[in-house]
Amino acid sequence: LTNYHIPQGAGDIVMIQSDHTGAVDILSAELETADLLGEQRKAQPPPLAAPTMWTTEKMKEFKAKMGKERNGRMVVKRGEVVTVRVPTHPDGKCICWEFATDDYDIGFGIYFDWTTVTSTAITVQVSESSDEEDEEEDEEIDGLSPVGDVERGSRSYLRNRYGEIMPVYRRNSHREVQAGSHQYPGEGIYLLKFDNSYSLLRNKTLFFHVYYTS
Secondary structure: OOOOOOOOOOOOEEEEEOOOOOOEEEEEHHHHHHHHHHHHHHHOOOOOOOOEEEEEOOHHHHHHHHHHOOOOEEEEOOOOEEEEEEEOOOOOOEEEEEEEEOOOOEEEEEEEEOOOOOOOOOEEEEEOOOOHHHHOHHHOOOOOOOEOOOOOOEEOOOOOOEEEEEEEEEEOOOOOEEEEEEEOOOOOEEEEEEEOOOOOOOOEEEEEEEEEEO
């Protein structure tokens, strides 16, 4: 569609002729503008608040505790991005997380998928990209790609139903336990991304804990 900037007053009529068929459409400027703006507002999710972040120095205690948990430890291989998908829980109001790594740092960022929650199960996905669009090719938008990197904070251009809470940055998780929380903005799924795509040689051992509070 071509954008035509036409001075419009109350009750103006806009006539648009098709270049292909020659057909003429007559539109009410006032009503059409209101309809288009309404659709645009529906398509864009509301802005997301920043998370609360902190660190602790109790590395040994945290790793020992998570090492005993069934899903408290995983390996993020070189060149990989692990996405932990955490649905909002009907009994919760806030998501909380803690993580640490052995020997080396790792990239971490958090996003939100405004979608209907059908299961409260936490799932893990592994990919070679931090862009959620790569995981669902049928909804990919041509021409949009992530810019930046985990050194400066990568920013992904995701589909309209996705919101960015915090871009991916490298964290000193090998020196301090990285922790944070975020209040539910509504129903949906949190995407916690652990990015090791910048490492060509080293796998990262990740100790991780996620939970909700009411």
